[in-house]
Amino acid sequence: MSLIQVTDLTFAYDGSYDNIFENVSFHIDSDWKLGFTGRNGRGKTTFLQLLQGKYDYSGHITASVAFDYFPFHVEHTEEHTLDVIRHMGPDYEHWELLREMSLLKLSEDVLYRPFSSLSNGEQTKVMLAALFLKENSFLLIDEPTNHLDMEARELVSSYLRGKKGFILVSHDRAFLDNCIDHILSINKTGIEIQKGNFTDWWRNKEQQDQYELAENEKLKKDMKRLAESAKRTSNWSDEVEKTKNGTRNSGSKVDKGYIGHKAAKMMKRSKSLEQRQQSAMEEKSKLLKNVESSDSLKIPQLSYHKNQLVELEGVSILYSNRKVCSDIIFTIDQGDRIALYGKNGSGKSSIIKMIIGEDITHTGTFRMGSQLRISYVSQDTSHLQGDLTEYARHHGIDESLFKAILRKLDFSRLQFEKDISSFSGGQKKKVLLAKSLCEPAHLFIWDEPLNFIDVISRMQIEELLLEYAPTILFVEHDREFCENIATKTIEL
Known part of the structure; x- marks a missing residue:
């Protein structure tokens, strides 16, 4: 076990004014089985590329393990699969490769066929088997399910459940739930890590979203009430001024001490209301930043004349x-x-x-x-x-x-x-x-x-x-x- 430490990570692509990551810090245990989730375009693949050192960034990424990426780029697909595996660089015994292939229900004969003749699913399984043979390696698995049918997904998911030390980008909930023990999620405001599978993470997110929506409604009502109080205080202050002027015109003696005391109380109350409004606004501004939109839509429909x-x-x-x-x-x-x-x-x-x-x-x-x-x-x-x-x-x-x-x-x-x-x-x-x-x-x-x-x-x-x-x-x-x-x- 060792730590992969990310500290103050900030990154934007050349020519872009928008940071994909800004002052992001967290750590990963190299034995964890991490599911990596987040909206399209939030930077999941970019983060995997940063771990591999493909781009310059500010901040620090430190690790005592090597990072290997799936899918591995195969340059000469006409070569036999066994030669392609050797190019991936694992130092292994042949029986170890056969053991991994057996777990993925791959027959030995695929090793002696051209890699290009394998189906997409077979290629996926071969690459995973070869990459998991590497020692002191942390695997970055980017969307392995796109070319797998349902049966193959269940098989690969069960295979990954028996492994450790990887980040898995997948959008298949059942696939993730079956093989991970932590979730790494890219939200609107940054990256967070939680223990558990995808369902655990989603349940926690829904509870947090509901809490924030309820707090937001409560603060909206509080701010409305405070604004009305501030308006009343302002009106009272105006009345004090009118009293001063009105008493002077009527010839009565004006109690300036009393009026000054009353004006000071009005001013203090006004300042207190202003501070409470500002505090409510600041609290409100911290909410809903990671709540995903769910506006209802009206979709056009056509009805056919026959059932x-x-x-x-x-x-x-x-x-x-x-x-x-x-x-x-x-x-x-x-x-x-x-x-x-x-x-x-x-x-x-x-x-x-x-x-x-x-x-x-x-x-x-x-x-x-x-x-x-x-x-x-x-x-x-x-x-x-x-x-x-x-x-x-x-x-x-x-x-x-x-x-x-x-x-x-x-x-x-x-x-x-x-x-x-x-x-x-x-x-x-x-x-x-x-x-x-x-x-x-x-x-x-x-x-x-x-x-x-x-x-x-x-x-x-x-x-x-x-x-x-x-x-x-x-x-x-x-x-x-x-x-x-x-x-x-x-x-x-």
């Missing part, structure tokens, strides 16, 4: 005369929220492409309602560019609603001025989802919509879908999201 929108009966999909999936039977009715399950390569994306109108070779019966309007979110975000206003105009969607959804998903107003091509992977995905939610449609089809999207935004998207209740078919490997959203599941 049944899509029907597949005995459908088999073929690629190069090879069946990808066979004898698929299901219907999509209005109000259904359908989770389409299956291992990678089982035909999920092919079924989606067939429904959205692409030419997919198939047998069996496929029926779809005429003039059915579909809103589709693909996995690919590489085509996104330009500013958000022009993007909304080009796609004919309500710009105000589009930006309101993005604001709910933690886009700052400064973000609205940037080119979409400069957004993070999660922010680009949010653009596609916000666009989809703005489109009047009978059926929404989302293909792995949550890749790269932060966990708080995932929960907000859940809230929107549950409140809005659209008809939706989706492929997603986040188990908790599926369980919360789906009214029907189809497993290939």
